[in-house]
Amino acid sequence: MSAHVNQNDAPVSQAQPPPYDMVRALEATRKRHRQQQLTSLTTLLRLTIFSVYRQLFAIVCLANLAGVIFVTTKGIALSEPPLTNLITAAVANLTVAVVIRQDYVTNSLFAVCWNVSHAAPLGLRCKLALVYENGGVHSGSAVGALLWTTAFLGFLVPQALNATWRSAFVLSCSIVLLLILVIVVLGALPQVRRRHHNLFENTHRIGGWVSVLLYWPTLLLFVQDHDELSDADGRALFLSLSRTPTFWMLLVITMNIAYPWMLLRKVDVVRVESLSGHAIRVYFSPRERIPALRGSSISDKPLCEWHSFAVIPDFDGSDGGANSCIISRAGDWTDKIIRDPPSFFYMRGFSKTGVLGMAKVFRSVILMSTGSGIGPCLSILGQMPDTQMRVVWSAPDPVATFGKKICERVLNGDSRAIILNTRQPGQRRPDLVALAFEVYLEQKAEAVFFISNRTLTQRVVEGLKAKGVPVFAPIFDS
16 A cells, blocks of 8 residues: 655645756756856857967967977087077078068968858858968967077077187177067067057067067178188178078068068048048048058058058049048047048058958858947948848947948948947947847858957957857957
8 A cells, every 4th residue: 555645744844845847947057057157168268268369379389399399408418509400490480470470471361261162161161261360370480489599599608608709799699689589579468569559569660670680690690600611701601691591581581571661652641531529531542552351551650650440442433532441539649640630641561451351251241340340341341242241330429420421331331231329318338249149140141240449349259159159350469
């Protein structure tokens, strides 16, 4: 006979077990919370430590570190200072660091990736779209040059102390080189770049020039001393140099540093359109031909600072073929330019493809921006006939701040564009992550491109990646 227990007869003090459905619901809630925490942590790691930029940086740095350890250990074991190998490796890294940042290399990398078909797997196209994060190679190679130069100096010191005057001069140059490389690397740290951008630019530019200038006499005297050549034997010295890889790499570095300055030019400003007290639109001379999907760096003082802007083409010919860019107040330099626009700007080198250029590898994308980030979006609207684009633009009073013409151009490029006025009375600031995700699903888009400031970019990119959305945005550490 089965026992039957009446729940009414149970002692009042006895705890009642929760219903089975409630237990399952609580467990499911806890599981979702753990998954959300794990997803947030994974997303944070992917965006910081495991971003493509930092992966490339780590790979290059670790490969160089392993090489330094191997070469120096072998040199110590054989009692043969590997000076030639060390200086060659240092200059090789410097060559990569310089060349990878050149405009023609960046444009070539983008052009290669554009060849992928829309029929290719989305995962492959998303990987190729990250080509703009190649700055990790630049930074890693610069650190690599520092490592190899340090090792070179470590072997050179004992030799230079009891050798010829030439070795002593090579030692002096190497010490100065090492100090300059340390200053350049420290000045390029993200924290320093954000707080002291002009300092970063000047140490990077001037430090780079001085480094190359010092490498040349260091190499000449090192080869002369290593091959025991006399000061008068110029022909033998040239033959020895021509057999040295370092000589040719230094030549490549010198040419790549020099050619943008050889193309330095004044570009007239034919018209300045005051959009508001916050922004202006600058129209450049039609004689300055800037290809589609490119941007240009401009300066009013070429030896001091340069600023990059997306270039908006003259789509309908109403501006006489004059390309333009939007400059909004974001610091001392832009404030000065807005208050007193110059009659010309300096440009150098070639125009350069930016992150939005990779929208070309997708069938459909969402272009989301805030404030003056609409400039880069306007630079590609209508330039990619095989890619459908939806625009979401959030700005403080867009018409008053950027003008009716800009707003109309946005709507001409996307008649269903969402333009949000963040200063409209009674309207809260939009949840850009939720909005981007909603439009992404509605459009059945393949990717989202986001242009804004550092803080908002990181927040939106984290939020969308946590939802599994392929999202691309400028990086601020390259």
